[in-house]
Amino acid sequence: MKPGYCIVIPNYNHTQHIEHVLQSIAPLSIPVIMVNDGSDDVTTQLLDKLPSQFPFLEVIHLTENQGKGGAVMTGLLAASQRGYSHAIQVDADGQHNLSDIPEFIRLSQQSPDSVICGIPDYDESVPLGRLIPRYLTHFWVWVETLSFQIKDSMCGFRLYPLKATCQLIGNSRIGKRMDFDTEILVKLYWQNVPVINLPTKVTYPEDGSSHFQLFRDNWLITKMHTRLFFGMLPRAPRLISKKFKRASAEQRDTHWSATKERGSTLGIQLLVWLYRVLGQWFFRLILLPVIAYFVLTGNKARRASYDFLRRLNRYQNNQSPVRWYHVYKHFYQFGLAAVDKIRAWLGDIRRKDIIFHNVDAFEALRQSGKQKGAIFIGSHLGNLELCRAIGESDSKLTINALVFTKHALKFQAALDKFNPKASVNLIQVDTMGADTAIKLREKVDAGEIVIIVGDRTSVTQFGRVNYAPFLGEPAPFSQGPFILAGLLECPAYLLFCLKQSGQYHIYLEHFSDSLKLTRTHKKQQLQSIIERYAERLEYYCLKAPYQWFNFFDFWQKDDQEHIQRTIQQQEKHHSDDN
Known part of the structure; x- marks a missing residue:
């Protein structure tokens, strides 16, 4: 690690875990400054002994308790004086x-002037009483910065650039207690210090202790938000201008795979908890402001929705303009579909709510037993996850889904929380290669079903597409799913699940007995197959257009001139608003 980095740990009567914390830091070879914030004699004596056990540790003693913020600021100023x-x-x-500390430092080395903020990814140990105040503070921080760039202002795991931070401490009043973490972050943002957000696991130890005092600290936080709100008002024009400059700086479009998954596992779990406690209709009301947040902050997704709905109108010769409420409806349907997925895995969706079309095709697959499986080619139209959940309850059908490990992991983690079976038949891959084909062939030969989507282009490669008419204009469709289906040498079906009039309609269409391609006519056959798929996708899309959940430029040319792939864009925009 570079010598310019150190660690600052405030300590007020924490003895249970401090040695374990230092043991975890030891392999990183990073100096540690621990500030004893007026702790009792037992803690002070323990801290005095620790430097002999951990030579990288320096302990600074405060004779009187200053509060967490006071201790951290003492440590930051000391670190600056020592040349860090x-x-x-x-x-x-x-x-x-x-173990995330190296990632904090890596991001800081790429952007030395930025503050790197941890975004907590809590496990089940988090007390529910901690969650609601966090979301209230998130709301006020978004108001005080007129931005959604600060994803979590209360996590005490972060990296500061000391020059800007110590200047702020010297020139501004910063709260010294539980109001510190939020206030210093908002004021750093006001000072144009870039913010980079880094997801990190947070666990509440069973024998841990908290120094949060309900009435005193909530009163301090209330006063802090009052100060910050009125401090925001004269800065509002500059903050708004800053927001628009950031948005206009996005000059090049990104590939769908470079779009970060939004929200958090905890947020998804909280929404589902509200659904289970309050019921469907109350939940729909709660979902209204949640979706409004995603519409307001999801610039690229919002533009993609406008573009899709305009194309749809043109294709149908509909002269009506697309309004903001049409886009909101599009997003809202996506929110409902996400909850329906979890409802399916909870068993809350009953068979009477489902209408199977082409029942003979389903029955034929059940009767085939272990003789031969099939491949289902789906899409991001409707609710494909619902089909997999329903298949889990059918003892005669084993349904596997091919997913890319780089994407949709938060939502899958939420599914796992409510039903561990949600991951049982997931086949997670990084790329489509020979290993993937062999693994899927084994599944099909065992009489199982494999689901793969056909409406996303390659995560890593350019040009592996065929263009086919879709809603009146050529759109790129990846060759990979169809070539893979051909290699499996099994029957292929198209699968769609649409929600219509409050019921779930599952459409299964026989597509081909085999999609195996011949060497002499491979290009022509592949083009014909993809055009047939695009035609059927378009047909079902017109049945339920607001259930088209590809929130990116679907018609974008698939070449290096027009789009950028995953890794570089994710690093470049790590701090961007979603």
């Missing part, structure tokens, strides 16, 4: 995943 350029704030109670 950056300091990583870590709690002493063992909550933080310290």
Whole structure:
């Protein structure tokens, strides 16, 4: 690690986990400054002994308790005086995943002037009482910055650039207690310090202790938000201008695979908990502001929705303009579909709510037993996850889904929370190669079903597409799913699940007995197959256009001139608003 980095740990009567914290830091060879914030004699004596066990540790003693913020600021100023350029704030109670420290430093080395903020990814140990106040604070921070760039202002795991931070401490009043973490972050944002958000696991130890005092600290936080709100008002024109400059700086479109998954596992779990407690109709009301947030902050997805709905109108010779409420409806349907997926895995969707079309095709697959499986080619139209959940309850059908490990992991983690079976038949891959084909061939030969989507282009490669008419204009469709289907040498079906009039309609169409391609006519056959798929996708899309959940430029040319792939864009825009 570069010598310009150190770690600052405030400590007020934390003894249970402090040695474990230091043992976790030791392999990283990073100096640690621990600030004893007026702890009792037992803690002070323990801290005095630790430097002999951990030579990289320096302990600074405060004779009187200053509060968490006071201790952290003391440590930051001391780090600056000792010549460090950056300091990583870590709690002493063992909550933080310290193995993420190298990633904090890597991001900081790429953007030395930025503050790197941890976004907590909680496990089941988090007390529910901690969640609601966090979301209230998130709301006020978004108001105070007129931005959604700060994803979580309360996590005490972050990396500061010391020059800008110490200047702010010297020139501004910063809260010294539980109001510190939020206030210093908002004021750094006001000072044009870039913010990069980094997801990190946070665990609440069973024997951990908290120094949060309900009435005192909530009163301090209330006063802090009042100060910050009125401090925002004169800065509002500059903050708004800053927001628009950031948006206009996005000059090049990105590939769908470079779009980061939005939301958090915890947020999805909280929404589903509200659904289970309050019921469907109350939940629909709660979902209204949640979807409004995603519409307002999802610039690229919002533009993609406008573009799709305009193309749809042109194709249908509909002269009506696309309004904001049409886009909102599009997003809202996506929110409902996400909850329906979890409802399906909870068993809340009953058979009477489902209408199977082409029942003979389903029955033929059941009767085939273990003789031969099939491949289902689906899409991001409707609710494909619902089909897989229903298949789980059918003892005669084993349905596997091919997913890319780089995407949709948060939602899958939420599914796992409510039903571990949700991951049982997932086949997670990084790329479509020979290993993938062999694995899927084994599934099909065992009489199982494999689901793969046909409406996403390659995650890693350019040009592996065929263009086919879709809603009146050529759109790129990946060759990979159809070539893979041919290699499996099994029957191929098209699968769609649409929600219509409150019921779930599952359409299964026989597509081909085999999609195996001949060497002499491979290009022509592949083009014909993809055009047939695009035609059927278009047919069902017109049945339920608001259930088209490809929130990116679907008609974008698939070449290096027009789009950028995953890795570089994810790193470049790591700090961008979703």
